[in-house]
Amino acid sequence: MEHADIVILGAGAAGLFCAGSALGQGKSIIVIDHAKAPGEKIRISGGGRCNFTNMATAYDRFLSENPRFCASALARFSPGDFVTLIDRAGIAWHEKTLGQLFCDDSARQVVDMLLTRMRGAELWLQTTVDEVCPDPDGFRITTSRGILLARRVVVATGGRSIPKMGATGLGYDIARQFGLSLIEQRAGLVPLTFAEQELQLCRPLAGLSVEAEVSTGSGKNRRSFSDGFLFTHRGLSGPAILQISSYWKPGEQITVDLAPGIDAGARLRAARGEHGRQTVARAISAWLPSRLADSIIADCGLTEARLADQNNAVLDRVAARINSWTVRPVGSEGWRTAEVTLGGVDTRELDARAMQARKVPGLYFIGEVVDVTGWLGGYNFQWAWASAHAAGLAL
Ligand code: FDA
Numbered sequence: 001m002e003h004a005d006i007v008i009l010g011a012g013a014a015g016l017f018c019a020g021s022a023l024g025q026g027k028s029i030i031v032i033d034h035a036k037a038p039g040e041k042i043r044i045s046g047g048g049r050c051n052f053t054n055m056a057t058a059y060d061r062f063l064s065e066n067p068r069f070c071a072s073a074l075a076r077f078s079p080g081d082f083v084t085l086i087d088r089a090g091i092a093w094h095e096k097t098l099g100q101l102f103c104d105d106s107a108r109q110v111v112d113m114l115l116t117r118m119r120g121a122e123l124w125l126q127t128t129v130d131e132v133c134p135d136p137d138g139f140r141i142t143t144s145r146g147i148l149l150a151r152r153v154v155v156a157t158g159g160r161s162i163p164k165m166g167a168t169g170l171g172y173d174i175a176r177q178f179g180l181s182l183i184e185q186r187a188g189l190v191p192l193t194f195a196e197q198e199l200q201l202c203r204p205l206a207g208l209s210v211e212a213e214v215s216t217g218s219g220k221n222r223r224s225f226s227d228g229f230l231f232t233h234r235g236l237s238g239p240a241i242l243q244i245s246s247y248w249k250p251g252e253q254i255t256v257d258l259a260p261g262i263d264a265g266a267r268l269r270a271a272r273g274e275h276g277r278q279t280v281a282r283a284i285s286a287w288l289p290s291r292l293a294d295s296i297i298a299d300c301g302l303t304e305a306r307l308a309d310q311n312n313a314v315l316d317r318v319a320a321r322i323n324s325w326t327v328r329p330v331g332s333e334g335w336r337t338a339e340v341t342l343g344g345v346d347t348r349e350l351d352a353r354a355m356q357a358r359k360v361p362g363l364y365f366i367g368e369v370v371d372v373t374g375w376l377g378g379y380n381f382q383w384a385w386a387s388a389h390a391a392g393l394a395l
Helices: 013-022 040-048 071-076 079-088 108-117 170-177 196-205 239-245 264-274 280-284 290-299 312-323 379-394
Strands: 002-009 029-032 051-054 093-095 100-103 122-124 129-135 138-143 146-155 182-188 209-216 223-231 235-237 254-257 325-327 340-345 363-365
Touching: 002 013, 002 138, 002 170, 013 029, 013 108, 013 379, 040 051, 040 108, 051 079, 051 379, 071 379, 079 108, 079 379, 129 170, 146 170, 170 182, 170 340, 170 363, 196 235, 196 290, 209 239, 223 239, 235 239, 264 280, 264 312, 280 290, 280 312, 290 312, 312 325
Parallel strands: 002 029, 002 146, 029 122, 146 363
Antiparallel strands: 051 100, 093 100, 129 138, 138 146, 182 340, 209 223, 209 254, 223 235, 254 325
């Protein structure tokens, strides 16, 4: 039987970072993962370049039943703190857009930096965790390598997204087993899917992307995101759709402005005055890709129709189809492609400073397994680093 002061379950972003933060004072640390390699999601993130943080990080860019819970950890480990580590490791980076920082070369550099930082801790890969039980001296962990006794256990097993990459519900099972409540989990940052009627519009446009503003909800619950918008064979995707997917509730519709900043009605009336013989589709293609313009016009039953023959009501109908297209998704692509998991361990069960379970001293939850989910754009890694650091310093 082996003993360790600290056992961290999960060698992903949060687990690796926590091990590095907890090192020191002769503490023995073992990080366990069933995967062949550590940090697999980091490796594939950001198209292989890892969007490792976002300079605009603030608590209101995270979804949680308890929205201010994440503020304390985020304030104590900032994007600038992570950039300092990246700079120290000599990793070249750039800001892409909206505060999103990416490696110039490869996400692997971030994994290597995390592994170097946690040198001194043991890493047990390809090790399954069967059970975590309370023990008079802490916790008893049954693994495929045998039984391990630990004074403290950190659960950093991530969410449910992309099971093919090793995601499991272990963290939620452990929380439940120790009597902690959970917020229902659902897929976030995920493409939305549609019924046949909308698919007939999306399929021929698959691969086409535009800048769009996508909104959902109403009143103070209304959310809008302006970003890339992509038609696919299964429905809609692109950053604006991924962002809105985290806020969208089944049954709700979304509104899409396919030409943000352009008053399509005013433009069409002006075009009618100046080039009445032009087709409506041609006029629209001055500011939208012509494939999309043709599709919108066909949807409005105006193929080949000339501007001069359309009254204001018809042009307003076309304009509404461009500036406020409402569609009702039937669902999302689910765990198979979701970048993150919404919901998880109820933050009311955790102490915001140390991420320790209030009812179970010595048991900590960090990263995506917790009910804190960021927007697209580096926020989720920043939460992984910040929550891991908070726990690491307290261990
Ligand atoms: P993470 O999933 O990283 O790690 C959990 C670890 O636990 C894994 O190594 C897993 O193998 C292990 N594990 C799970 N169950 C286990 C079990 N039963 N036994 C043993 N081990 C187990 N975010 C961002 O900020 N910028 C970005 O660019 C991207 N890009 C991106 C792309 C794609 C394709 C995805 C899927 C996700 C992103 N993300 C992202 C989100 C980001 O990857 C995610 O939020 C963090 O990896 C979460 O870190 P965790 O350490 O909590 O979980």
